[in-house]
Amino acid sequence: MKKLYIICLIMAVQHFYAQTEIDGIMMDKKYFCTGAIYEYSSWDKYWEGNFRRENLNLGTVSTQKIAINGNYGITNNLNVIFSIPYIATNASAGTLQGKKGIQDLSLTLKYMFFEKKLNHNSLSFYALGGLSTPVNNYVADYLPLSIGLQSKTASLRLMSDYQFGNLFATVSSAYIKRSNIKIDRNTYYTDQMHYTNEVDMPDAISFNARAGYRTKRLIAEAIFDTWTTQEGGFDITTNNMPFPSNTMNMTKIGFNGKYNLKSISGLSIITGFNHVISGRNVGQSNAFYGGLFYIMNFKTKVKPSQESKI
Structure with a gap:
């Protein structure tokens, strides 16, 4: 059973998909980890199809996000995780105005169905099921400055984690099913004309790999992450705005760090x-984030007379 001060690794919110659950750590039964994270991302170059370019009518497109996250241990092997972000966008040039508001609520059940420990090594496997839904009637057909895509999603992820002493590696992959959306116009063009306000949203596959150093006090990890749109998407046409059902592929690399404070038990900095x-039809962004998380114990307190017997 993981110790109290091994806290849930938090998320790096993506513009269209929030990931909060893909680490090899479980929250103990009746413990609740919650906190907030701030992220700033920006780009001044993007891919129009597979052509990398800049657009002086946009300048630098930036996004600021504040997300509230939580992870509750239903059992030692089953966690429920939530996330809800507030997002604000901005373009440094041109006439397009940024948008802001609460985006999508995501809920995930994380189940560790296998764990094998041998000395200081361990191997574990997980299954994760997720749902997300918009909680705000924001405009989806306003890329690249919309705060989301208005699509409800369902996802299934399989994950494995191997720890060798203080070193570890975690690999996972997910299939994301996305619902169709409705936009505020009755005709639109993709690779053909559509006389409707309903947009078919292509599904996606996500892959994540992370490896690094993990102890009870400190986690430092390098991350490799991909998002691949499935059949049904199309490329941004020349000098045109993006569209919600575009093919949006990206490969990212990054770093996460987390430190559990000695002076305040249960508090961590990330x-x-x-x-x-x-990428394809996405901005070439750089993102930086940081936050605070705290664990609360909802277990029944043990009486002093009982504690002395432990």
Whole structure:
């Protein structure tokens, strides 16, 4: 059973998909980890299809996010995780105005169905099921400055984690099913004309790998992450705005760090960054984030007379 001060690793919120659960750590039964994280990301170059370019009518597009996250241990092997972000966007040039508001609520059940320990080594496997839904009637058809895509999602992720002493590696992959959305116009063009306000949203596959150093006090990890749109997407046309059902592929690399304070038991500081190294119809962004998280114990307190017998 993981100790109290091994806290849930937090998320790096993506513009269209929030990931909060893909670490090899479980919250103990009746413990609740919660906190907030701030992220700033920006880009001045993007891929129009596979052509990398800049747009002087946009300048630098930036996004600020504040997310509230939580992880509750239903049992030692089953956690429920939530996240809800507030997002504000901005373009440094041109006439497009940024948007701001609460985006999507995401809920995830994380189940560790296998764990094998041998001396200081351990191997574990997990299954994760997630749902997300918009909680605000924001405009999706306003890329790249919309705060989300208005699509409800369901995801299934499989994950494995191996720890060798203080070193570890975690690998996971997920399939994300996305619902269709409705936009505020009755016709639109993709690779053909559509006389409707309903947009077919392509599904996606996510892959994540992370490796590094992990102890009860400190975690430092390098991260490799991909998002691949499935059949049904299309490329941004030349000098046109992006569209919600575009193919949006990206590969990111980054770093996460977390330190559990000695002076305040249960409190941790996190920080990290990521950089998009390749993509299709997405911005080549750099993101930096940091936050605070705290664990609360909801177990029944043990009486002093009982404590002395432990």
